[in-house]
Amino acid sequence: MSTEAQIFPTYVTENLDALERDPGHDAFLHQGRRVTAGEFRALVYRMARALRDQGIDRGQTVTLLSRNLPETVAARYAANLIGCRVNELYGGLSAESQAAIVRDVETRALIVDPRCAERAAEITELAPVPAVLVLGPTQLGTDLLELAAGHSAEPLRSLARAEDVCTIRHTGGTTGHPKGICSTFGQSRGLRAMHPPEPVERRQLVCTTLAHAAGLLADATLGAGGTVVLLDDFDPAAVLATVERERITDLFLLPPLLYQLLDHPDLARTDTSSLRTLVYGGCQSSPARIAEAVRVFGPVLLQIYGQNEAGGISVLTPADHDPGRPDRLRSAGKLLPGVEVAIRDERGRDLPAGEHGEVCIRSAGIMKGYWKQPELTAEVLRDGWVHTGDLGFLDAEGYLTLVDRLKDMIVVVGGHVYTSELEELLTSHPQVRQSAVFGVRDADRRERVHAAVVPEPGSGIDGQLLCGLVRAELGAMYEPAAVTFVDALPLTDAGKPDKKLLRRQAERALGAA
Known part of the structure; x- marks a missing residue:
């Protein structure tokens, strides 16, 4: 190989070397278009x-505004290869929020999917940037693909x-100052410990945004010499058809999207036997x-628990997915190699097995800090430990179970309501498909339990019946003050239940009452 000795073997250089070993195989499939490993590798260089010819260099920020495209991954690799930090915008944010992020991270170049050109014009009107580069011809900016074609x-x-x-990955951002989580090139190599290459052909279906966990798993697939099949958005019928047609082996879904697959009428007539690993995570799931x-897809489910702040934390393996062990399915599995966990109370004291407290993590994968927010960094990252904001406990066998987010836990008269515990109970009812539990303050500023429920079509289930179930199983403290039935839960751009939106809707309804 003619490349010079590398200063540091990043995930990009390792994957580019892996792509060189079989340049003729398909690295990406997208909308009937095939991009070989050799073509993708050449495009990155x-x-x-x-x-660099545009004056973009090491230590500067490149921001991506894109849907799922092979060229988006190539742009991320190219920017990281020359030492730039990369920020990827979530599509579900408003133009104002996206512009605030673009400005905050000191964007040197905004790289745009042509399908997002209109939004990019709104963003750059609010937050001008030195360079706007587009992945194809448009009236906006300079065509990066045309520029690239003229280079070696x-x-x-x-x-x-x-x-x-x-990378700088943002959480929140709908109101106030968004949190930009900074990860270094050294940390970025840790994904292989979570999802190591296998000596078998891997065909990964990406049907959620590449800006989230799916992008990291796509990197692992490329590093293993596999093929990444891209869908623009999640649609359960399209996902099922693609799994069968492309003989997909690996799939990542957040739990609400997994439930949509389970509930889709096409599932019964779809061949999903090619699936070897169905990774889920990102939010609480229903045992x-x-x-x-597990009964539908077989022993292929793998739960990964992690945070952008803390990296990969734990894994629940396919062998642990025993339908007869709801306690095990409720857990987030055992710690990944090199990860330390401490369960701590509000005073910072370590708690014994079985007691609930905040999950604190120490590992080589923890973040460098929050972008330009040193006070928040000092609050979350203390003495080398990330305070995750998750409440949980360790059992005697070393399995980690999460019970809630600190910010989601509802404080009521008589104690605390763990939203995940109530969601688990509601979703266990045979006439309930999904649920989301959240706290809403009434006129007296007291927090009340609210639940949004997706019922089985035509079930006729009502709120009174569900409240009775809650009283009987968990006690009056957990009984919702209101149960709202919806056709579908609103989801964030990453695919998590949007509890902020549900809370705002409930508050508006209370204000109008």
Whole structure:
């Protein structure tokens, strides 16, 4: 290989080397278009040179505004190869929130999917950037693909250092100052411990945004010499058809999307036998529905628990997915190698097995800090430990179970209501497909339990029946003050139940009453 000795072997350089071993195989499939490993690798090197030719260099920020495209991944690799930090915007945010992020991370270049050109014009009107580069011809900015075509595809030495910021990922951002979580190039290599390459062909279906966990799993697939099949959005019928047609082996879904697959009428006539690993995570799941998924798909489910702040934390393996063990399905599994956990009370004292407290993590994968928020960094990252904001406990066998987010736990007269515990009970009812529990303050500023429930079509179930179930199983303290029936739960751009939106809707309803 003619490339010069690399300063630091980043995930990009490792994957580019892996792609070189079989340049003729399909690295990406998207809308009937096939991109070979050799073509993708060449595009990364051409793009990297084009970016440098535009004056973009190590230590600067490149922001991506895109749906799922092979060229989006190539742009991320190219920017990281020359030592830039990359920020990817979630599509579900408003133009104002996206512009605030673009401005905050000191964006040097905004790289845009042509399908997002209109939104990019809104963003740059609010937050001008030095360079707007588009992944194809449009009236907006400069065509990055055209620029790249004029450059060499010869290997290019990485400019990144282990301690440089590789990515800035934002959480929140709908109100106030969004949190930008900084991860270094050194940390970015830790994913292989979570999802190591296998000596078998891997065909990964990406049907959620590449800006979230699906992008990390796509990296693992490319590093293993596999193929990434891209869908623009999640649609259960399209996912099922693609699994069968493309013989998908690996799939990642957040639990609400997994439930949509289970409830879709096409499932019964779809061949899903090619699936070897169905990864889920990102939010709490229902043991009853996970048990159903095991019965439908077989012993292929794998739960990963992690945070952008803390990296990968724990895994519940397929062998642990026993439908007869709801307590095990309720857990987030055992810790990944190299991860330490402490369960601590509000005074910072370590708690014994079985007691509930905040989950604190120490590992090589924890974040560098929050972008330009040193006070918040000091609050969350203390003495090398990330305070996750998750409440949970460890059992005697070392399994970690999460019971709630600190911010989601509802404080009521008489104690605390763990939303995940109530959601689990509601979703276990045979006439309930999904549920989301959240706290709403009344006129007296007291917090009340509210539940949004997706019923089985035509079930006729009512709120009174569910409240009676809650009283009988969990006690009056857990009984919802209101149960709202909806056709579907609103989801964030990442695919999690949007409890902020549900809370605002409930507050408006109370204000109008």
